[in-house]
Amino acid sequence: MRSQNVLIIGTCVSAIDSASSDEVQFFHPRQNLWREHFQINMEAGMVTGITAVGKITVEKLKMNSAAQVAARKLWVRLGLFP
Template sequence: MNPYYTAIAGRANHRCEYCQAPEVVFNFPFEVEHIIPISRQGANHKANLALACRSCNLRKGTRISGTLPDSNTEVRLFHPRENQWSEHFQVDVESGKIRGMTPVGEVTVEYLAMNSPAQVAARQLWIRLGLFP
């Protein structure tokens, strides 16, 4: 396990800092990931670390930005230390989908596939159980 796990998970309230999935429903700890990857000159310190579910971490990989489909504009992905989640995303509790409210939110939802069928089905269950948002 990552030596920073306890501190990072506590700071994140044991939720994925990208999609807000609750860690409590998984049978393993979430991953500590580098917001700016080491391969892109990111640092290995707490300010550059985030708690991420496996789905978000795999899809994010070494990305720090993505292209908006409508405008072909490059936009950086959501940065959990610099951005407030509620400013960039909104949850539709009826559908279970996350909507990007800003270009940063839109590109993050798209590239991390936050509304994949599996993610939406799980989120709907978490909502019914009172675990999300």
């Protein structure tokens, strides 16, 4: 079974930032530190990009879809997240 993120971005590694028109690389977990690019609101279950890399990744991977947010909130209640 393919990851939902793979289905969304395919083989793309970057996207155009609508705010700056710059090409921005997606977050790479082996090369980037999560805390440098994202913040999370534990109560709301929402992830916010704090850099261009974080913002484009949140947007293109749909990290705040209803399903993702609901799952995060459940994980927080169960003590499984972060």
